[in-house]
Amino acid sequence: MVSIKEVARLAGVSDKxxxxxxxxxPNVRADTFTRxxxxxxxxxxVPNMAARHMRSSRSNTMGIITDYISTTPYSGxxxxxxxxxxxANGRTxxxxxxxxxxxxxxxxxxMFMAHRIEGALYVTMYHRIASPERGSVTLPSMLINCxxxxxxxxxxxxxxxxxxxxxxTRFVLARGHRRIGYLRLxxxxxxxxxxxTAFRATVRxxxxxxxxIDVRLGMEGPIGSERNxxxxxxxxxxxxxxxxxxxxxxxxxxxxxxxxxALGMGLQIPQDVSIVGFDDFQPVSLALKPELTTAALPYYxxxxxxxxxxxxxxxxxxxxxxTLTLDCPLVVRSSCAPV
Amino acid sequence: MVSIKEVARLAGVSDKxxxxxxxxxPNVRADTFTRxxxxxxxxxxVPNMAARHMRSSRSNTMGIITDYISTTPYSGxxxxxxxxxxxANGRTxxxxxxxxxxxxxxxxxxMFMAHRIEGALYVTMYHRIASPERGSVTLPSMLINCxxxxxxxxxxxxxxxxxxxxxxTRFVLARGHRRIGYLRLxxxxxxxxxxxTAFRATVRxxxxxxxxIDVRLGMEGPIGSERNxxxxxxxxxxxxxxxxxxxxxxxxxxxxxxxxxALGMGLQIPQDVSIVGFDDFQPVSLALKPELTTAALPYYxxxxxxxxxxxxxxxxxxxxxxTLTLDCPLVVRSSCAPV
DNA sequence: TTGTAGGCGTTATCAT
DNA sequence: ATGATAACGCCTACAA
Numbered sequence: 023m024v025s026i027k028e029v030a031r032l033a034g035v036s037d038k039x040x041x042x043x044x045x046x047x048p049n050v051r052a053d054t055f056t057r058x059x060x061x062x063x064x065x066x067x068v069p070n071m072a073a074r075h076m077r078s079s080r081s082n083t084m085g086i087i088t089d090y091i092s093t094t095p096y097s098g099x100x101x102x103x104x105x106x107x108x109x110a111n112g113r114t115x116x117x118x119x120x121x122x123x124x125x126x127x128x129x130x131x132x133m134f135m136a137h138r139i140e141g142a143l144y145v146t147m148y149h150r151i152a153s154p155e156r157g158s159v160t161l162p163s164m165l166i167n168c169x170x171x172x173x174x175x176x177x178x179x180x181x182x183x184x185x186x187x188x189x190x191t192r193f194v195l196a197r198g199h200r201r202i203g204y205l206r207l208x209x210x211x212x213x214x215x216x217x218x219t220a221f222r223a224t225v226r227x228x229x230x231x232x233x234x235i236d237v238r239l240g241m242e243g244p245i246g247s248e249r250n251x252x253x254x255x256x257x258x259x260x261x262x263x264x265x266x267x268x269x270x271x272x273x274x275x276x277x278x279x280x281x282x283x284a285l286g287m288g289l290q291i292p293q294d295v296s297i298v299g300f301d302d303f304q305p306v307s308l309a310l311k312p313e314l315t316t317a318a319l320p321y322y323x324x325x326x327x328x329x330x331x332x333x334x335x336x337x338x339x340x341x342x343x344x345t346l347t348l349d350c351p352l353v354v355r356s357s358c359a360p361v
Numbered sequence: 362m363v364s365i366k367e368v369a370r371l372a373g374v375s376d377k378x379x380x381x382x383x384x385x386x387p388n389v390r391a392d393t394f395t396r397x398x399x400x401x402x403x404x405x406x407v408p409n410m411a412a413r414h415m416r417s418s419r420s421n422t423m424g425i426i427t428d429y430i431s432t433t434p435y436s437g438x439x440x441x442x443x444x445x446x447x448x449a450n451g452r453t454x455x456x457x458x459x460x461x462x463x464x465x466x467x468x469x470x471x472m473f474m475a476h477r478i479e480g481a482l483y484v485t486m487y488h489r490i491a492s493p494e495r496g497s498v499t500l501p502s503m504l505i506n507c508x509x510x511x512x513x514x515x516x517x518x519x520x521x522x523x524x525x526x527x528x529x530t531r532f533v534l535a536r537g538h539r540r541i542g543y544l545r546l547x548x549x550x551x552x553x554x555x556x557x558t559a560f561r562a563t564v565r566x567x568x569x570x571x572x573x574i575d576v577r578l579g580m581e582g583p584i585g586s587e588r589n590x591x592x593x594x595x596x597x598x599x600x601x602x603x604x605x606x607x608x609x610x611x612x613x614x615x616x617x618x619x620x621x622x623a624l625g626m627g628l629q630i631p632q633d634v635s636i637v638g639f640d641d642f643q644p645v646s647l648a649l650k651p652e653l654t655t656a657a658l659p660y661y662x663x664x665x666x667x668x669x670x671x672x673x674x675x676x677x678x679x680x681x682x683x684t685l686t687l688d689c690p691l692v693v694r695s696s697c698a699p700v
Numbered sequence: 701t702t703g704t705a706g707g708c709g710t711t712a713t714c715a716t
Numbered sequence: 717a718t719g720a721t722a723a724c725g726c727c728t729a730c731a732a
Contacts, residue, residue: 037711070709073709073710073711076409078712101456117454117456118444129448278645282649364725376703380726381702414726
């Protein structure tokens with residue numbers, strides 16, 4: 023590979039001048055600049071990051087540590103958001119998966135230190151409480167899609183499950199639904215609590231009582247090996263004498279099962295029963311017919327803005343608030359009809 | 362960060378001796394070794410990769426360049442496989458997404474060169490023909506889940522769609538099915554052709570004729586904005602007087618739509634009609650009730666073994682064959698019953 | 701078995 | 717406006 027010295031030799035200048043050109047520093051005559059640029063183009067010179075890192079003792083690198091993220095398809099967009107931010111800002115990103123193993127997590131931190139990363143993004147697949155296990159390493163960091171078990175400590179960026187669920191519920195109510203079946207997410211997930219609370223608060227606000235809603239537990243047990251009651255509970259809700267006119271589901275995959283249950287009973291969607299999901303997991307929400315009305319998790323933005331926030335922290339700027347929440351916008355499709 | 366010199370000072374040896382300990386080189390007395398190890402542990406010293414890279418002029422890094430991979434959930438497991446191999450072998454991995462844009466692809470190659478990667482993995486979301494656009498860069502590389510447009514050139518590792526489809530078809534035939542509806546993938550995808558060809562060859566082998574099978578096009582048009590006929594074609598197949606006893610679908614999401622069509626017509630799965638998919642895309646294949654019988658794309662292994670193969674190439678070992686194909690194992694669940 | 705000298709490609713500093 | 721020199725942390729080559 024051609025080095026800065028080689029470029030300097032060919033351009034008939036010193037290596038420092040080439041450095042100035044490459045880094046757009048001032049005090050270079052226009053014609054010198056042009057000449058150096060031409061040699062750079064001709065030789066295909068690209069600065070060596072490792073050398074730059076060594077000299078400046080800044081790696082310009084951040085590490086992403088994920089739990090099951092690559093095992094499961096859901097939140098790959100978080101990583102994409104981070105990478106897009108990094109590419110747009112000349113930063114390098116290092117990715118490590120723990121697959122949920124603590125020893126791999128420690129190993130990953132070691133790898134990160136070897137690369138002298140300047141900050142870390144801790145990304146979880148589900149919106150949940152997390153306890154990053156970084157050994158003795160202390161580094162600027164940002165939790166994405168999770169929050170710390172220890173109240174005081176870490177900065178985070180999270181989806182606003184509450185707002186998403188509230189808006190979805192308001193939408194359902196605005197369509198005239200007054201008998202609502204609700205299938206809860208696994209209570210282990212943060213979203214479960216927030217979505218459910220928002221749902222209850224919103225229907226109460228609208229004047230509905232306990233008898234108007236019927237809340238069932240869709241899933242429970244440890245993540246990854248949960249027991250799934252969705253299909254059965256959906257059927258049970260729909261078999262009631264006074265069956266709900268709409269089923270609100272903890273997420274889109276639960277909505278899928280609600281579809282199967284409803285269709286299996288000969289009900290048409292949305293004529294006989296409306297269904298809404300949550301997440302906007304498109305391989306499901308768009309494959310369903312009719313397409314699913316849902317609330318979208320802002321995965322890409324969580325990543326993009328999380329990286330941005332971490333970078334501010336690295337630069338020493340104080341964060342306006344420890345936790346930032348991003349809206350889950352309503353996505354209206356055709357699975358929820360007026361009563 | 363503590364450096365090798367600092368460790369050397371604290372241990373009362375030269376930096377070279379520390380280097381020997383760190384790299385497990387011979388010719389270090391046991392007690393020296395122990396003493397140095399203790400200082401390393403106490404100080405938390407971790408070798409600086411950038412410095413190591415500079416000195417040895419080996420970056421130990423490979424780059425992954427993906428098309429839409431992070432945009433879509435399908436093949437994240439390829440990346441996980443690569444990373445696991447890299448972690449197990451002390452290699453660093455750099456990830457870049459093009460999102461299908463050529464300019465981002467060139468930009469990514471530039472970033473890779475800046476990090477002096479030793480080889481590149483070109484990963485596509487769909488099994489397809491690809492033309493990596495690496496500008497003037499020439500580097501050991503491996504195509505994963507795709508093959509080169511130019512026959513001669515590049516090494517690749519791909520799923521064996523033919524074998525997967527053949528085994529799936531044999532399984533269906535073994536269950537006694539003799540009237541088969543087949544919903545084709547978008548012909549733009551490599552898998553579409555191979556799966557379809559294997560299907561036809563296998564039913565012919567079993568003595569079935571053209572009148573026993575009914576092949577419909579499920580999707581067509583440019584990837585990402587295709588026209589989707591699956592639901593309609595599935596209904597059409599099931600409305601035939603002499604309807605197929607099984608629907609074989611190009612992939613699992615098409616199978617999902619076949620489920621919706623069948624259930625919507627009051628048919629039970631698998632009692633009235635069997636359905637099989639392809640891919641084993643678990644958020645769908647496991648969410649469907651009954652769970653879906655399908656063939657699994659070996660994404661993780663594609664990544665793991667692809668990285669391994671690239672590493673051999675970097676080390677200068679010749680590949681046994683330019684293209685390696687990996688089996689798509691049959692996954693039997695309960696959506697396909699005996700006739 | 702251990703240590704010394706030197707240089708990888710850059711950029712900071714200071715000189716010109 | 718440009719250049720000379722040193723230094724970042726590590727490892728190769730060689731010396732002791």
